[in-house]
Amino acid sequence: MNSTSEILIVGGGIIGLAIAVDLQLRGAKVTLLVRDIAQAASRAAAGMLAPHAEGIPPGPFLDLCLRSRWLYPEWSRKIEDLTGINSGYYPCGILAPVYELDQPVTTKEVNKIWLDSNAVHLYQPGLGKDVVGGWWYPDDGQVDNRQLVTALQQAAENLGVEIRQGVEVHAIQQKQGKVKSIYTSIGELEAKIYILAAGSWASQLLPLPIHPVKGQMAAVKMPPNQTLTRVLFGPQTYLVPRRHGRLIIGATSEKVAWQTGNTPQGLQTLFERATRLYPPLADWEIEEMWWGFRPGTADELPILGRSSCDNLILATGHYRNGILLAPVTASLIADLVINDKVNPILTHFRCDRFNQPSPVTIPPMSLTIIENKPQALLSPQNDCLTIAGKTFHSRLMTGTGKYANLTTMQESISASECQIVTVAVRRVQTNAPFDLAQGKPGHEGLAEAIDWSKIWMLPNTAGCQTAEEAIRVARLGREMAKLLGQEDNNFIKLEVIPDPKYLLPDPIGTLQAAEQLVKEGFAVLPYINADPLLAKRLEEAGCATVMPLGSPIGSGQGLKNEANIAIIIESAKIPVVVDAGIGTPSEAARALEMGADALLINSAIAMAANPAMMAQAMGMAAKAGRLAYLAGRMPIKSSASPSSPLTGTIA
Numbered sequence: 325m326n327s328t329s330e331i332l333i334v335g336g337g338i339i340g341l342a343i344a345v346d347l348q349l350r351g352a353k354v355t356l357l358v359r360d361i362a363q364a365a366s367r368a369a370a371g372m373l374a375p376h377a378e379g380i381p382p383g384p385f386l387d388l389c390l391r392s393r394w395l396y397p398e399w400s401r402k403i404e405d406l407t408g409i410n411s412g413y414y415p416c417g418i419l420a421p422v423y424e425l426d427q428p429v430t431t432k433e434v435n436k437i438w439l440d441s442n443a444v445h446l447y448q449p450g451l452g453k454d455v456v457g458g459w460w461y462p463d464d465g466q467v468d469n470r471q472l473v474t475a476l477q478q479a480a481e482n483l484g485v486e487i488r489q490g491v492e493v494h495a496i497q498q499k500q501g502k503v504k505s506i507y508t509s510i511g512e513l514e515a516k517i518y519i520l521a522a523g524s525w526a527s528q529l530l531p532l533p534i535h536p537v538k539g540q541m542a543a544v545k546m547p548p549n550q551t552l553t554r555v556l557f558g559p560q561t562y563l564v565p566r567r568h569g570r571l572i573i574g575a576t577s578e579k580v581a582w583q584t585g586n587t588p589q590g591l592q593t594l595f596e597r598a599t600r601l602y603p604p605l606a607d608w609e610i611e612e613m614w615w616g617f618r619p620g621t622a623d624e625l626p627i628l629g630r631s632s633c634d635n636l637i638l639a640t641g642h643y644r645n646g647i648l649l650a651p652v653t654a655s656l657i658a659d660l661v662i663n664d665k666v667n668p669i670l671t672h673f674r675c676d677r678f679n680q681p682s683p684v685t686i687p688p689m690s691l692t693i694i695e696n697k698p699q700a701l702l703s704p705q706n707d708c709l710t711i712a713g714k715t716f717h718s719r720l721m722t723g724t725g726k727y728a729n730l731t732t733m734q735e736s737i738s739a740s741e742c743q744i745v746t747v748a749v750r751r752v753q754t755n756a757p758f759d760l761a762q763g764k765p766g767h768e769g770l771a772e773a774i775d776w777s778k779i780w781m782l783p784n785t786a787g788c789q790t791a792e793e794a795i796r797v798a799r800l801g802r803e804m805a806k807l808l809g810q811e812d813n814n815f816i817k818l819e820v821i822p823d824p825k826y827l828l829p830d831p832i833g834t835l836q837a838a839e840q841l842v843k844e845g846f847a848v849l850p851y852i853n854a855d856p857l858l859a860k861r862l863e864e865a866g867c868a869t870v871m872p873l874g875s876p877i878g879s880g881q882g883l884k885n886e887a888n889i890a891i892i893i894e895s896a897k898i899p900v901v902v903d904a905g906i907g908t909p910s911e912a913a914r915a916l917e918m919g920a921d922a923l924l925i926n927s928a929i930a931m932a933a934n935p936a937m938m939a940q941a942m943g944m945a946a947k948a949g950r951l952a953y954l955a956g957r958m959p960i961k962s963s964a965s966p967s968s969p970l971t972g973t974i975a
């Protein structure tokens with residue numbers, strides 16, 4: 325047996341290559357097996373980046389496509405920088421002429437502009453007489469997919485990916501929910517993780533509902549000085565002018581299984597449709613004809629993410645949009661493989677959706693943008709925080725200290741919409757009178773002031789300076805939660821803080837106490853400095869979360885440890901709760917935008933001039949930050965790019 329590498333990718337089309345490059349850039353050791361790069365749909369495609377022209381309806385799939393189109397400029401530039409090969413990425417806009425006016429032509433959408441008959445013929449001379457108008461999609465574009473695939477292959481090789489061409493995978497050997505090895509034309513190979521990116525052929529290796537949808541294509545040579553520079557996306561045909569005089573004509577869509585080759589019937593249909601749309605091409609010299617197999621699925625959506633085997637990831641079934649979807653697929657799959665992070669959007673493209681009663685199951689986390697209904701974006705039902713098996717809708721935790729009085733505390737907790745409130749076990753025990761205004765900072769009446777049937781208590785070990793003290797107080801905290809009706813509450817926020825000036829936690833004491841408390845069955849939420857190695861050790865010790873501090877407790881200095889918090893977020897498999905030091909809603913939002921799972925905020929709320937109002941603002945910031953994280957920020961660019969591109973504007 326040939327033992328190969330950490331990660332084995334089956335398939336050398338755009339999807340397999342893009343994933344290989346991303347993984348290798350993140351430090352993995354990748355081997356890619358491909359039977360035949362030339363047969364890949366990725367070389368046969370037209371290279372349109374056309375989520376709008378394709379008419380994809382709003383929903384997770386459009387979100388995925390738009391995310392990928394956003395990534396394209398930076399991603400293609402990165403591949404170009406790695407190789408010096410021009411990918412032909414060209415955000416030229418797409419014009420979609422129509423032959424019938426069967427739809428209302430008014431729209432307020434910025435990414436879709438209607439051109440009437442006069443305008444469309446003025447804009448694009450040479451269009452067929454049947455064209456009665458057209459939609460202009462300024463944000464769509466194209467890439468030269470052949471150059472891009474060549475560049476990706478080169479980039480992969482330059483980075484050290486082992487590409488083994490001419491190797492055919494015959495079977496995937498599985499044992500007890502894991503892939504054990506794969507049988508190939510050069511023998512049996514093993515890896516830690518396997519990624520299936522075999523396009524249309526994936527169903528020959530696994531029982532996936534993928535089938536080939538054949539497309540016949542041709543290219544003609546454009547004469548110099550002609551005016552066709554934008555993609556024309558017509559009814560059942562499209563014309564994609566490359567920048568160096570080649571015009572790609574596509575494509576038929578045929579369910580003829582694996583029947584290869586161009587056919588007279590296919591080409592006749594292709595040319596008839598193309599010349600109806602743009603008659604001048606009838607006289608242009610034919611340069612090439614070819615065909616390819618789109619990887620179609622039963623619901624026409626890709627299959628992305630884990631399979632029934634732990635160590636087998638699927639990235640296939642991209643059907644008509646695999647060129648467009650390459651950057652986002654690579655990034656999502658690399659996140660999954662390297663960081664074990666399942667981006668919520670992946671839930672829509674899981675392979676087990678086909679096992680469910682309805683053919684297209686829309687899983688709960690829908691990011692569909694519904695006009696005038698922004699609240700539908702992130703409803704409590706569809707985005708949850710899970711800690712030690714308990715689910716919460718709010719990602720904001722608050723405290724009980726520093727409030728002027730109990731009423732303000734109650735109003736603030738309610739306004740924040742938080743579901744977890746932390747309580748210092750030691751202070752509750754002392755039961756000192758509570759009235760800050762009167763100089764009485766105790767917790768008398770605190771336990772009764774909160775409706776514990778609605779709020780989950782997070783007892784904390786504040787005031788403990790050693791591991792031993794913290795363990796003892798944690799046990800008392802569990803009893804306290806029981807007494808207040810939360811029989812099954814085993815949560816403890818672990819604070820071991822010997823230093824009274826900066827209230828910085830003792831890492832060694834925290835780890836020791838955490839190990840003991842985990843053994844005793846606690847769900848431990850340790851408060852720590854933003855130390856990635858300590859966070860990993862605590863995770864390995866079995867903690868339920870890690871709670872890195874933004875800055876010292878009560879300082880309101882914000883996120884002073886952002887870089888380290890980012891590392892913790894990247895590597896943690898348990899929720900990361902940013903705790904302490906947050907002073908403003910923008911800092912709260914920032915922590916969640918970075919990918920933190922939740923926040924704990926006390927002082928900024930309790931010490932605000934209007935605590936309840938600040939609590940509401942923090943609650944909103946938590947939601948906004950989370951939503952922004954899920955939505956995916958735009959790439960940061962070193963130079964400007966106009967919001968309304970000048971390309972393709974009407975004179």
Ligand SMILES: Cc1cc2nc3c(=O)[nH]c(=O)nc-3n(C[C@H](O)[C@H](O)[C@H](O)COP(=O)(O)OP(=O)(O)OC[C@H]3O[C@@H](n4cnc5c(N)ncnc54)[C@H](O)[C@@H]3O)c2cc1C
Nearest residue numbers: 337339359360364365366371372493523539645646647648
């Ligand atoms: C005519 C046509 C036009 C298209 N136009 C566009 C477009 O304009 N825009 C767009 O976004 N998308 C377009 N597409 C779709 C796009 O091309 C595909 O979705 C995309 O290329 C799929 O990429 P892939 O890497 O998954 O599969 P492929 O590119 O098909 O690659 C699969 C690879 O896996 C290898 N393989 C398969 N089985 C095995 C095995 N058992 N062992 C080893 N290797 C194996 C194959 O040899 C092949 O190299 C078009 C497709 C076609 C056919």
Ligand SMILES: CC(=O)[C@@H](O)[C@H](O)COP(=O)(O)O
Nearest residue numbers: 723877878904905925926927
């Ligand atoms: C109540 C509690 O647990 C705090 O010690 C926590 O660390 C929050 O810190 P801030 O008070 O700075 O928000």
